[in-house]
Amino acid sequence: MNFDFSDELKQLRDQARRFLGERSAPKQVRRVLEGHTPYDRALWEGVAEMGWLGTAIPEEYGGAGMGHLGLCILAEEMGRAVAAIPFGSTTYLAAEALILAGSPAQKAHWLPKIAAGETVGCLAWAEGTGNPTAAKVQTRFHGGRLSGRKWPVADGGVADIAIVVARNDAGQIVLALADLRATGVHPETLQTLDPTRDQAKLTFDDAPAELLTAGGDGWLVLEQLLDRAAILFAFEQIGGAAVCLDMAVQYARDRHAFGRPIGSFQAIKHKLADVYVANELARSNAYFGAWALDTGAAELRLAAASARVSATDAYHLASKENIQTHGGIGFTWEADCHLYYRRAKSLALSVGAIPFWRDRVVNELVARNAA
């Protein structure tokens, strides 16, 4: 049994932690939060130079070919650093969609650009409220053109290309790749509670696009894509949750009240012990997801849903109890607690909210127990 990352990947983790510690410190994240720039371009370029945008992209397409375990490691570090870049949208969603369903020509054209940091990608599945369901898809794909409204689209306002979930003339779900710089695409930035991540409404008005999936299997591909992304987002979530616990523990040691460190009170201890437990369970579920993603195991869907539910709950708990442990200072703009509190929620909603994933857990359990 070796249920851990290799030493090589642990070195990658250390390297990423140092790099992001310098380049994505709270003061840099705050520049995006405060609206000076839609995302941290300098950080994006730095991450591209490190070769991290191509971590799971095969070498023949200009990637590092390190596989998904490497991407899991980096996702956790991005989560720890609350990195204000479209890393997940580009690497877990757009690049993965191309790897899963793109033609050789599409892969050869786009994947090297993604790996080099020249192309920012995103996934446009939602059309208003609700979780991913095929029935809600109204956007039409007809004769190489897209028409419809997609919102919210994470990083839709800063991306160059989008993988768009649409319906073809036969009423089937397809995935289409749209160049967001083309005429007929109208992006509109949305206001959200986490301005460190772009969210947009994309209006397609007879905009050019090419099919990624040809027939009626578009929804199946989307589901595979969501499963894979759920595991990677889970790593971002456990990274953020771990920092919240560290911050709360440090503060509870330093802060004195009633003549003693507040961390000596059981009301604080037990709260933080519960955060620790939730974080550990989430980490273990994420690791199993990483194993399933890496090996393509039959358990992938159940592992993904479990990792997602566990990590979403853990980050929610850790980010809110971090504020609570800090007391009044915790809800000020100056304290960094809110960076994680915001990100916890925006990640929780990124690829379907928690009820969607709980439902998937039970669907899988029922299917397995019926057999």
Next chain:
Amino acid sequence: MNFDDTPAEAAFRAEVRAFLAANATLKSASVQGTRGRGIGAEEIKRAKDWQARKYAAGFAGLTWPKEWGGREAPQLFQVIYNQEEEAYAVPRGVFEIGLGMCIPTMMAYAKPEQLQRYVTPALKGEEVWCQLFSEPSAGSDVAGLRTRAERDGDDWIINGQKVWTSGAHFSDFGIIVTRSDPTVAKHDGLTFFFLDMKSPGVEPRPIKQISGASHFNEVFFTNVRVPDAQRLGPVGAGWKVSLTTLMNERLAVGDVPRPDVTDLLNLARSLDLDDGPAINNAVVRERIADWHVKTQGLKYTRFRTMTALSKGATPGPESSIGKLVNASKLQDIASFGMDLLGSAGIVMNPDLAPYQALFQDALLSSPSLRIAGGTDEILRNIIAERVLGLPSDIRVDKTQPFNQLPTGSR
């Protein structure tokens, strides 16, 4: 990242499987309720036979020194053995405390000739040991114990009462921590012994639990004479010896108590609620998903621990989370399963209640799991202080003489 055994681990696992297949029976498909009446003579005989067979085959005391009949195997081998044994209906509950806590304490403090006398009979299953720590006024705060030991020539005279002692009525020997000096600070006035449980003046009485079962005893000591030669550690050093015992708590194994989330899933699939099959109910689905995720999280946390063990780490306080999560989960699943039955959830007739009243039995037995072997609250303190490094509580009982500490009416 893989779940494969190393060649040495795989060879050991194969050896364990062959032994179990030849010597034990698989747990039957039918569910075993938790409403036992404790352990009787028949169960003890079966447990002793099983322990003897394990010893003969070399699976007892896996991590112990070879001179005491052990195998000097790495900790991970014990985990592998436990994993494999879990699928079999083998007797449990007779030797765990003796071999897991008492004998390791003896190994740390007893004299060589005493080890010669006691270790191998315990490992062979010929003699059963119990642990006498808790008292009516010393639960989580075990150092608050009051059972007196007074020197009398070459002997000590013990008077007092212990409680929550598993197996006291069928044990041959016990380890006991006593107060030898109430005039010094609480942790400084304790002395540790081992004793013959058949000594005159030792009287175990079973405690009837809320489930109706009796898994624990209270044990009364009236002028019990123990030779000073059976003292473990110096006079006044009983607390330090006690910590050795507690450090040897059995490494958490993959015991998921029933009903588990699969039992709840099966119940929900077999039941109709007012609005259709229970398994289609959104609330039911949400709860099943959350309990599944916790169960899997614990399973893979154990796998991470095993990985660390195989790389040479020693089990740390992190393993506290297993019982902390499992005990509450059991209580909550039991309660929720009964809720699904509506008013009929209260019925315990084995022929009327699903799975022979598994859920109802668990509701009554689960409170003990949250308390025995470290309460939820103590486990959270352990995590907070020993894993997270939070400061310990400010104590008012560390320096004052024990006999001047305030006491309540309970």
